[in-house]
Amino acid sequence: DSGVTQTPKHLITATGQRVTLRCSPRSGDLSVYWYQQSLDQGLQFLIQYYNGEERAKGNILERFSAQQFPDLHSELNLSSLELGDSALYFCASSTRQGGNTEAFFGQGTRLTVV
Amino acid sequence: AQSVAQPEDQVNVAEGNPLTVKCTYSVSGNPYLFWYVQYPNRGLQFLLKYITGDNLVKGSYGFEAEFNKSQTSFHLKKPSALVSDSALYFCAVSSAGDYKLSFGAGTTVTVRA
Numbered sequence: 001d002s003g004v005t006q007t008p009k010h011l012i013t014a015t016g017q018r019v020t021l022r023c024s025p026r027s028g029d030l031s032v033y034w035y036q037q038s039l040d041q042g043l044q045f046l047i048q049y050y051n052g053e054e055r056a057k058g059n060i061l062e063r064f065s066a067q068q069f070p071d072l073h074s075e076l077n078l079s080s081l082e083l084g085d086s087a088l089y090f091c092a093s094s095t096r097q098g099g100n101t102e103a104f105f106g107q108g109t110r111l112t113v114v
Numbered sequence: 115a116q117s118v119a120q121p122e123d124q125v126n127v128a129e130g131n132p133l134t135v136k137c138t139y140s141v142s143g144n145p146y147l148f149w150y151v152q153y154p155n156r157g158l159q160f161l162l163k164y165i166t167g168d169n170l171v172k173g174s175y176g177f178e179a180e181f182n183k184s185q186t187s188f189h190l191k192k193p194s195a196l197v198s199d200s201a202l203y204f205c206a207v208s209s210a211g212d213y214k215l216s217f218g219a220g221t222t223v224t225v226r227a
Contacts, residue, residue: 002157033214043204043217056213090157099208100146100165103215105157 004106012112018079021109025093032074038087050097081113116141120218133195135221137188137205147188148206195225
Protein backbone atom coordinates (compact mmCIF):
# COMPACT_ATOMS: atom_id res chain seq x y z
CA ASP A 1 0.00 0.00 0.00
CA SER A 2 1.57 3.29 -1.18
CA GLY A 3 -0.51 5.48 1.13
CA VAL A 4 -2.08 7.30 -1.82
CA THR A 5 -5.84 6.81 -2.00
CA GLN A 6 -7.88 7.25 -5.14
CA THR A 7 -11.63 7.09 -5.45
CA PRO A 8 -13.57 5.71 -7.12
CA LYS A 9 -11.69 2.64 -8.35
CA HIS A 10 -13.98 2.21 -11.33
CA LEU A 11 -16.23 4.62 -13.15
CA ILE A 12 -18.50 3.99 -16.12
CA THR A 13 -20.19 6.98 -17.69
CA ALA A 14 -21.66 8.13 -20.98
CA THR A 15 -20.18 10.40 -23.59
CA GLY A 16 -20.73 14.08 -22.89
CA GLN A 17 -20.86 13.61 -19.14
CA ARG A 18 -18.62 15.08 -16.45
CA VAL A 19 -16.83 13.15 -13.71
CA THR A 20 -14.60 13.97 -10.76
CA LEU A 21 -11.74 11.79 -9.64
CA ARG A 22 -10.41 12.21 -6.14
CA CYS A 23 -6.96 11.69 -4.68
CA SER A 24 -5.69 11.77 -1.10
CA PRO A 25 -1.88 11.96 -1.00
CA ARG A 26 0.38 10.24 1.49
CA SER A 27 0.45 11.89 4.87
CA GLY A 28 2.89 14.79 4.75
CA ASP A 29 3.24 14.90 0.96
CA LEU A 30 2.67 18.34 -0.49
CA SER A 31 3.03 17.48 -4.16
CA VAL A 32 0.34 15.75 -6.22
CA TYR A 33 0.64 14.55 -9.81
CA TRP A 34 -2.00 13.26 -12.20
CA TYR A 35 -1.21 10.78 -14.97
CA GLN A 36 -3.29 9.11 -17.66
CA GLN A 37 -2.44 5.57 -18.77
CA SER A 38 -3.87 4.18 -21.98
CA LEU A 39 -2.80 1.39 -24.30
CA ASP A 40 -2.04 3.64 -27.23
CA GLN A 41 -0.43 6.59 -25.41
CA GLY A 42 1.22 4.94 -22.42
CA LEU A 43 1.71 6.97 -19.25
CA GLN A 44 1.08 10.64 -19.91
CA PHE A 45 1.72 13.38 -17.38
CA LEU A 46 -1.28 15.66 -16.99
CA ILE A 47 -0.63 18.14 -14.21
CA GLN A 48 1.18 18.72 -10.92
CA TYR A 49 0.23 20.71 -7.82
CA TYR A 50 2.40 21.65 -4.91
CA ASN A 51 0.83 22.87 -1.69
CA GLY A 52 -2.26 24.09 -3.50
CA GLU A 53 -0.57 25.75 -6.46
CA GLU A 54 -0.20 24.47 -9.99
CA ARG A 55 3.47 23.71 -10.71
CA ALA A 56 3.62 21.96 -14.04
CA LYS A 57 1.28 21.15 -16.86
CA GLY A 58 1.57 18.39 -19.40
CA ASN A 59 -0.69 17.21 -22.18
CA ILE A 60 -3.87 18.01 -20.34
CA LEU A 61 -6.91 18.72 -22.48
CA GLU A 62 -8.88 21.93 -22.00
CA ARG A 63 -11.88 19.76 -21.06
CA PHE A 64 -9.89 18.55 -18.05
CA SER A 65 -9.10 20.57 -14.95
CA ALA A 66 -7.68 19.89 -11.53
CA GLN A 67 -7.14 21.51 -8.20
CA GLN A 68 -5.51 20.84 -4.87
CA PHE A 69 -7.41 21.84 -1.76
CA PRO A 70 -6.08 23.24 1.56
CA ASP A 71 -6.19 19.77 3.11
CA LEU A 72 -3.92 18.70 0.19
CA HIS A 73 -6.34 16.30 -1.45
CA SER A 74 -6.75 16.79 -5.16
CA GLU A 75 -9.52 16.39 -7.68
CA LEU A 76 -9.33 15.86 -11.43
CA ASN A 77 -12.41 16.99 -13.31
CA LEU A 78 -13.11 15.55 -16.75
CA SER A 79 -15.93 17.08 -18.77
CA SER A 80 -17.60 16.58 -22.14
CA LEU A 81 -16.27 13.05 -22.04
CA GLU A 82 -15.40 11.23 -25.22
CA LEU A 83 -14.82 7.54 -25.89
CA GLY A 84 -11.10 8.25 -26.18
CA ASP A 85 -10.96 9.47 -22.60
CA SER A 86 -11.38 5.91 -21.41
CA ALA A 87 -8.17 5.16 -19.52
CA LEU A 88 -6.62 4.50 -16.16
CA TYR A 89 -6.03 7.74 -14.26
CA PHE A 90 -3.32 7.73 -11.63
CA CYS A 91 -2.59 10.13 -8.87
CA ALA A 92 0.87 10.22 -7.29
CA SER A 93 2.32 12.19 -4.42
CA SER A 94 5.77 13.15 -3.21
CA THR A 95 7.27 15.12 -0.38
CA ARG A 96 8.83 17.88 -2.46
CA GLN A 97 8.08 19.62 -5.70
CA GLY A 98 11.41 18.92 -7.35
CA GLY A 99 12.10 16.25 -9.92
CA ASN A 100 14.64 14.44 -7.74
CA THR A 101 12.05 12.94 -5.43
CA GLU A 102 10.30 9.68 -6.10
CA ALA A 103 6.54 9.75 -6.41
CA PHE A 104 4.23 7.19 -4.86
CA PHE A 105 1.25 6.12 -6.94
CA GLY A 106 -2.30 5.28 -6.04
CA GLN A 107 -4.04 2.26 -7.52
CA GLY A 108 -5.78 4.37 -10.10
CA THR A 109 -9.31 5.07 -11.28
CA ARG A 110 -10.38 3.11 -14.32
CA LEU A 111 -12.67 5.31 -16.39
CA THR A 112 -14.82 3.76 -19.07
CA VAL A 113 -16.76 6.09 -21.34
CA VAL A 114 -19.59 4.39 -23.25
CA ALA B 115 12.35 18.25 -23.73
CA GLN B 116 13.08 15.06 -21.89
CA SER B 117 12.29 11.56 -23.05
CA VAL B 118 12.88 7.92 -22.27
CA ALA B 119 13.21 4.96 -24.60
CA GLN B 120 12.71 1.36 -23.58
CA PRO B 121 13.75 -0.49 -26.71
CA GLU B 122 12.24 -3.86 -25.77
CA ASP B 123 8.49 -4.33 -25.47
CA GLN B 124 9.01 -7.74 -23.91
CA VAL B 125 11.76 -9.57 -22.08
CA ASN B 126 11.51 -13.29 -21.40
CA VAL B 127 13.88 -15.09 -19.06
CA ALA B 128 13.99 -18.35 -17.16
CA GLU B 129 13.78 -18.31 -13.39
CA GLY B 130 17.23 -18.11 -11.85
CA ASN B 131 18.76 -16.40 -14.87
CA PRO B 132 19.91 -12.77 -14.91
CA LEU B 133 17.34 -10.19 -15.90
CA THR B 134 18.12 -6.93 -17.72
CA VAL B 135 15.62 -4.30 -18.78
CA LYS B 136 17.07 -1.56 -20.96
CA CYS B 137 16.48 2.17 -20.76
CA THR B 138 18.02 5.16 -22.50
CA TYR B 139 17.15 8.76 -21.85
CA SER B 140 17.42 12.24 -23.29
CA VAL B 141 17.41 15.32 -21.06
CA SER B 142 18.89 18.77 -20.81
CA GLY B 143 21.23 18.96 -17.87
CA ASN B 144 21.72 16.31 -15.24
CA PRO B 145 19.12 13.56 -15.21
CA TYR B 146 17.18 12.12 -12.33
CA LEU B 147 16.35 8.53 -13.23
CA PHE B 148 13.78 6.16 -11.79
CA TRP B 149 12.48 2.64 -12.22
CA TYR B 150 8.94 1.63 -11.38
CA VAL B 151 7.12 -1.69 -11.59
CA GLN B 152 3.43 -2.24 -12.27
CA TYR B 153 1.59 -5.45 -11.48
CA PRO B 154 -1.79 -6.17 -13.13
CA ASN B 155 -4.56 -3.87 -11.95
CA ARG B 156 -2.21 -2.07 -9.57
CA GLY B 157 -0.51 1.28 -9.40
CA LEU B 158 3.16 1.82 -10.06
CA GLN B 159 5.60 0.88 -7.33
CA PHE B 160 8.90 2.68 -6.93
CA LEU B 161 11.96 0.42 -7.26
CA LEU B 162 15.00 2.69 -7.26
CA LYS B 163 16.40 6.02 -8.36
CA TYR B 164 19.62 7.68 -9.43
CA ILE B 165 20.10 11.30 -8.47
CA THR B 166 23.84 11.71 -8.06
CA GLY B 167 26.85 9.82 -6.74
CA ASP B 168 27.62 6.14 -7.24
CA ASN B 169 26.62 4.95 -10.70
CA LEU B 170 25.37 1.62 -9.34
CA VAL B 171 22.11 2.01 -7.49
CA LYS B 172 20.51 -0.73 -5.41
CA GLY B 173 16.79 -0.87 -4.85
CA SER B 174 13.90 -2.99 -3.70
CA TYR B 175 13.47 -6.76 -4.25
CA GLY B 176 17.10 -7.32 -5.26
CA PHE B 177 17.01 -4.98 -8.26
CA GLU B 178 19.83 -2.66 -9.18
CA ALA B 179 20.51 -0.23 -12.00
CA GLU B 180 23.62 1.27 -13.50
CA PHE B 181 23.79 4.87 -14.65
CA ASN B 182 26.01 5.36 -17.69
CA LYS B 183 26.35 9.01 -18.62
CA SER B 184 28.30 8.48 -21.82
CA GLN B 185 25.72 6.04 -23.16
CA THR B 186 22.78 7.92 -21.59
CA SER B 187 21.51 4.65 -20.22
CA PHE B 188 20.04 3.40 -16.99
CA HIS B 189 19.51 -0.35 -17.34
CA LEU B 190 17.69 -2.29 -14.65
CA LYS B 191 19.21 -5.60 -13.56
CA LYS B 192 18.56 -8.50 -11.27
CA PRO B 193 21.13 -11.28 -10.90
CA SER B 194 18.60 -14.08 -10.45
CA ALA B 195 15.03 -13.56 -11.65
CA LEU B 196 11.96 -14.95 -9.90
CA VAL B 197 8.59 -15.87 -11.39
CA SER B 198 7.12 -13.19 -9.14
CA ASP B 199 9.20 -10.56 -10.99
CA SER B 200 6.88 -10.95 -13.98
CA ALA B 201 5.34 -7.49 -14.41
CA LEU B 202 5.46 -4.28 -16.44
CA TYR B 203 8.55 -2.15 -15.82
CA PHE B 204 8.81 1.57 -16.47
CA CYS B 205 11.86 3.77 -16.67
CA ALA B 206 11.32 7.48 -15.99
CA VAL B 207 13.39 10.66 -16.13
CA SER B 208 13.16 14.15 -14.74
CA SER B 209 15.72 16.90 -14.20
CA ALA B 210 16.46 19.92 -12.04
CA GLY B 211 13.74 22.47 -12.55
CA ASP B 212 11.45 20.02 -14.37
CA TYR B 213 8.90 18.72 -11.95
CA LYS B 214 7.33 16.02 -14.03
CA LEU B 215 8.41 12.44 -14.57
CA SER B 216 8.53 11.39 -18.20
CA PHE B 217 7.97 7.67 -18.59
CA GLY B 218 9.05 5.18 -21.18
CA ALA B 219 6.54 2.94 -22.91
CA GLY B 220 7.23 0.10 -20.53
CA THR B 221 8.73 -3.37 -20.85
CA THR B 222 6.77 -6.48 -20.01
CA VAL B 223 8.94 -8.99 -18.19
CA THR B 224 7.94 -12.64 -18.15
CA VAL B 225 9.92 -15.04 -15.99
CA ARG B 226 9.16 -18.69 -16.73
CA ALA B 227 9.52 -21.40 -14.13
